[in-house]
Amino acid sequence: MGIVKISEQMHEALRHASGALSRSINAQAEHWLRVGMLAELNPTLNYSEICRLLLEQESAPTADVGRDEFGKVA
Structure with missing residues (x-):
């Protein structure tokens, strides 16, 4: 585990979203990070497809099911 510095505006957005979605602030941040990472690695997927993949x-x-050696959805 590490510490990631983020802007005050991002922290406020995380706080707001975490409350609305009944997640901890850390869980919300991790969710956004995972969605963003998958979106970058798989630009043809939409949000619903990314959520299905998650x-x-x-x-x-295993955590790598559905991915090739470059992290792309297989």
Whole structure:
């Protein structure tokens, strides 16, 4: 675990979203990081497809299921 410095505006957005979505601030930040990372690695996927992929990964026995060696969805 590490410390990541973010702007006050981003922290406020995280606080607002975490309250609305019943997540901790850290869980909300991690969610946004995972979605953003997958969006960059897979630019053809929309938000719904990315969420589906996250759900599939969560139920898979390993965290890298569905990805090739470059992190792209296989």
